[in-house]
Amino acid sequence: MLDRELKKGSAELMILSLVEDRPRHGYEISKIIETRSGGTLRFNVASLYPLLYRLEQRGWIQGRWAEKAGQRRRRYYKLTARGRKVLSTQRTTWQSFVAAMSRITGMENA
């Protein structure tokens, strides 16, 4: 059975995916989501940070203040080992969901 929290989990999946390769700060994450979705999806400050803190509290990501050359001191989030496992599971679930929806609605032929 598909995860009933799928919709809610999609936001988590996006964030976990974005910090998979390298640590990113909050504003960078929100900009990438907005850019890659072509402006369809947007996270503002009020919705993004509670989510980031929740993921951090669960131990899926880890935030750390760091200062890069020529940039101001920022808090960067990176994926933890536990978060990597969750990401893998959520990706599989999401793929199943998309495949099922496609078969049901015939979107694949659209």
Added chain:
Amino acid sequence: MPEFRSEVRTRLASLKLAPTREAAIVEEMAQHLDDRFEELRAAGASPHEAYAAALDELDQGGLLAKGLRQTERQARFDPVPPGGPWHGGFLTHLGQDCRYAVRGLRLSPGFAVVAVLSLALGIGANTAIFQLLNAVRLRNLPVRNPGELFYLKVPNSHGRVGNFRGSFPIFTNPIWEQIRDHQQAFSALAAWNSTSFNLATGGRSHIVRGMYVNGDFFNALGLAPAAGRLFSAADDKKGCGLPGAVISFPFWQSQFGSASAVGGKLTLDGHPVEVIGVTPPGFYGVEVGHSFNVAVPICSEPTIDGEYAVLDRRDGWWLAILGRLKPGWSAAAATAQLESISPAVFQATLPARYKEEMAKNFLQWKLAVFPASAGLSNLRNTYEEPLWLLLAIAGTVLLIACSNLANLMFARANVREREIAVRLALGASHSRLLQQLMVESLLIRSYRSDLGNCCSASPHTRFGELP
């Protein structure tokens, strides 16, 4: 660039976050809003429009506070500075306060050493002297209902002559027998004489502490044997010879080890005797500072002492008597009853050698009873008053040490005024600061208690055998 920190802080106020956590969140979100403001400005918005748009994203109908409330309530994971606001209860901060107190004391070794040493010495002296006083004066005999025990005495028995033996040579055996046969106030009587026996059969002497006791001695004290049996009235009949010996528990352990003592053989001043029983652990006798190893019946005295025996001598003073009051009897009633039998008792036991004046004094003696719940003690008579005086002096020394420490703490508080002010400015509550200072004081107290116990350990060990 507009200032977003205060805006964010205002919206987080209702969450009552820990200061460090709030500061981190404010910093992170304000940066985000700065970036967003710059982005909007770059897209052509006026400063006012960009500022308003950024704030609008922050508000989102209270979404921020709502989202954070759930997350932050679940995890108070950020460290709180010592003395910071109270979150999570007393125990949450106890470990932190302890660690901080240890670090603080380590940074002020002079203060720590002076505080701990001054109080440790004061407490150590008090504890040591109190242990002595407790052993000599306060502690009850380790027997059943010690409050029911009273000792018998003739208050004005000056002018006695004769043969005196033991720590409390109050009565002769003839007087003891008269009292035993005629008193009515006591349910049981215990008569004894403290002496010493030589266990060696030749060569080097092996002296142990001994007692002559009447047959009802252990019964009167309410003792049950740890092994074998204790004496009964049947063991204490004139001409009994040496029917057996009862030994103390510590003596059994040291003399016989783990082997059974009952049936074992001892030699008392050259006379063989069989051990018939062992007294319970903790029972040391009835005299403070004079524990016993071996007890034999009073009737054995002629066998052991031979030509120096005092058993039948009317001027042989060697016995002391304890009695357990019958239910319903008071000390005054017991004294009255003993006074009433005194003329007959002393008439029957008048030493033949006493001349007219001495005999007249002797016949006027009156028996009386005195409380004996703590046993009898010559140490008490000799040292009780000096010990109370010493305790008073040690108590004064402790008070002086406390006042010195209070001054030290005041001086330290002045030095730490700045530190405490910073904590208050960071949001520390008075109760949190008080808790932290209390933990520091308790830490000093625990150090000084340990040291105080070490200081008082030596006298405790040395006088440990005192009952």
